Amino acid sequence: MVSDSREPAFDWGESDEGLVVEGLGAAPATPRPKTENPLLLSLFGGLYAVWTVAWVLAIVAAPTQQASSLLDAIMYQFGEFLAIVVSPLWFGVVWWLSGSAGVRPRLAWLVAGLVVVFPLPMVLPVVFS
Numbered sequence: 001m002v003s004d005s006r007e008p009a010f011d012w013g014e015s016d017e018g019l020v021v022e023g024l025g026a027a028p029a030t031p032r033p034k035t036e037n038p039l040l041l042s043l044f045g046g047l048y049a050v051w052t053v054a055w056v057l058a059i060v061a062a063p064t065q066q067a068s069s070l071l072d073a074i075m076y077q078f079g080e081f082l083a084i085v086v087s088p089l090w091f092g093v094v095w096w097l098s099g100s101a102g103v104r105p106r107l108a109w110l111v112a113g114l115v116v117v118f119p120l121p122m123v124l125p126v127v128f129s
Contacts, residue, residue: 040103040107040110051087055084055119055121058119058122087117090117091110091113094106
């Protein structure tokens with residue numbers, strides 16, 4: 001049975017989404033401007049994709065570890081998995097959670113993420129060889 005949306009249980013009267021309540025000296029609420037920046041999205045999205053590929057290549061190039069137990073082997077594999085997914089996960093979470101914060105906090109968290117999830121196993125053999 002398809003219910004009609006005009007039933008009394010689904011009718012809350014007129015919408016008050018456009019109303020602004022001004023009281024106690026509060027300034028009228030204005031909608032925040034959209035902070036979507038396609039250049040920022042593509043630049044940092046590309047850098048985080050490069051970081052992910054670098055982690056995959058570092059894991060493939062690393063010699064396999066001999067595990068002493070099944071738990072050691074599982075934890076090592078899980079650590080490799082986390083190393084691969086941390087870059088896109090950081091990027092997605094920062095982009096999602098900082099949507100209304102503005103460009104500067106988003107940029108700061110994205111740059112911090114590039115430093116935190118930097119693929120050191122790709123760079124260290126080159127530096128110390």
